[in-house]
Amino acid sequence: MSIDILQEKIFALRNPSVVGLDPKPEYIPADIMEKCEAEYGPTLRAAAEAYRLYGKGLIDALWDVVPAVKPQAAYYEALGPDGYAVLKDTCDYAREKGMYVILDAKRGDIGTTAEAYSRAYLGTVEVFGKTLEPFGCDSLTVNTYLGTDGIKPFYETCLARNRAIFALVKTSNPSSGELQDLAIDGKKVYERAAERLTELSVGAAGRYGYGPIGAVVGATYPEELSALRKAFPSLFFLVPGYGAQGGSADDVKGAFDKNGGGAVVNSSRGIICAYKKRGGSFDGAARDAALEMREALRKAAGL
């Protein structure tokens, strides 16, 4: 079970954190940018190659202390096809180094199209009599708005290929409540979303009690996070919003179960841009920041 693999990596490293790879040109050290511009000119290709080196450097600095990495597709897609190709290579490299890869792409569509997305990122494609793997991540974030038939194809691919998804439930942004917090008969939209996800994956829980469908719940809503943990014991949580977005170790305490399992907390800028505040090399500073986050989360989770 894919979510068991993530949980075991977390327990082995005593570190329930994931580092978000959210590259932007202004985050990349100048020497990397200059080297790539010298080789490829002032192009999107050059920027993509800079993202590749930056991502590789971060993974090399983090793989033995952080169990998982969460590349954010949007930032790579913002460099067009060259960026997208580097996104795939970065996922592959992280998996080679033994990291669990959560591709944060928030895909979602109606049945047949959701099936195409699930093949793209978690599955395979049959073509020319061959079975080919387009991307190959461990897990993917998906959007819940379209309902069960938009989630089901992902779920089936998870079962068939030992993968996982994290569906948006209560997101970390300021206006997430506009639709997600609307209450019907005392139950909110995001609670109903969590209920549907639980129903869909009933009976599929692994060794630690969690199934292949997890939930995205923001660190910026600590009360909701604790309440959801109690109400939905089979949903593993991906918790964004720690660090730069304002969530603290105290805010995420409620995300964990009594064994310190059940959740992985993401920080992006707080780790990948740490060198801008701390000085030193980008990779060394990222490692130092990741070690601090690990200590804070060990206490929060009781690991």
Place this chain on the structure above:
Amino acid sequence: MSIDILQEKIFALRNPSVVGLDPKPEYIPADIMEKCEAEYGPTLRAAAEAYRLYGKGLIDALWDVVPAVKPQAAYYEALGPDGYAVLKDTCDYAREKGMYVILDAKRGDIGTTAEAYSRAYLGTVEVFGKTLEPFGCDSLTVNTYLGTDGIKPFYETCLARNRAIFALVKTSNPSSGELQDLAIDGKKVYERAAERLTELSVGAAGRYGYGPIGAVVGATYPEELSALRKAFPSLFFLVPGYGAQGGSADDVKGAFDKNGGGAVVNSSRGIICAYKKRGGSFDGAARDAALEMREALRKAAGL
């Protein structure tokens, strides 16, 4: 105003339809697949090149009768980076031929990440002192679940760059009601979504009364479609679900305003796979099917 451009193309061709490019290996004529396999081997690259030829053939057959094309990102992403590169080239080719390109990628995320997606598909990126365009579509479908701050960056890019978005309101799939139809004080989640979109784009309407934020409303829910048309006169509708999904010309009548404007109706398989039912060449059959759809929609819209 981008949505004015779409509306004018629709009026000029008297055709409120858009053809969805949803390629799958089994849709492509055997001779194209064989040619590409011979050149590139049994690879994702070969399949992507087949999608390129298929898409180009469809665009060449349709550009003078159909105002818009809607490539579905999922199917191209299912071929990995090679497919993604062909998706961009296909968008570029359709624009070169004068078609309005709606990229159906249903992107959506929190503020900063939504900004990256808006740059990727509708905007530009600043890098190496240059302003580069990663993709360059006329419009993009976006997911509403995260709330206003997930939509705002797209909206701002639309204003700055003369682009449009279509936000998911009431989707065409069978379980769309699970979250979207939940009613709070007599008002459904999807109606509140439409309200927010209207509020966000107030004052930005163009020549025909429509703003740069449109709404996706499925042909499979004709009553909701008519009611939304009346309630939200500034939202241009992208209406999927016609044809293969079950929606008829009669079902989409209510999507149009009194001038026959305000909506564009999508068919994908019904056009791009028409040759499988009709025989003949894939491109000739697509054109014939598109002409039939045009006649049906002219009547429905009163154009």
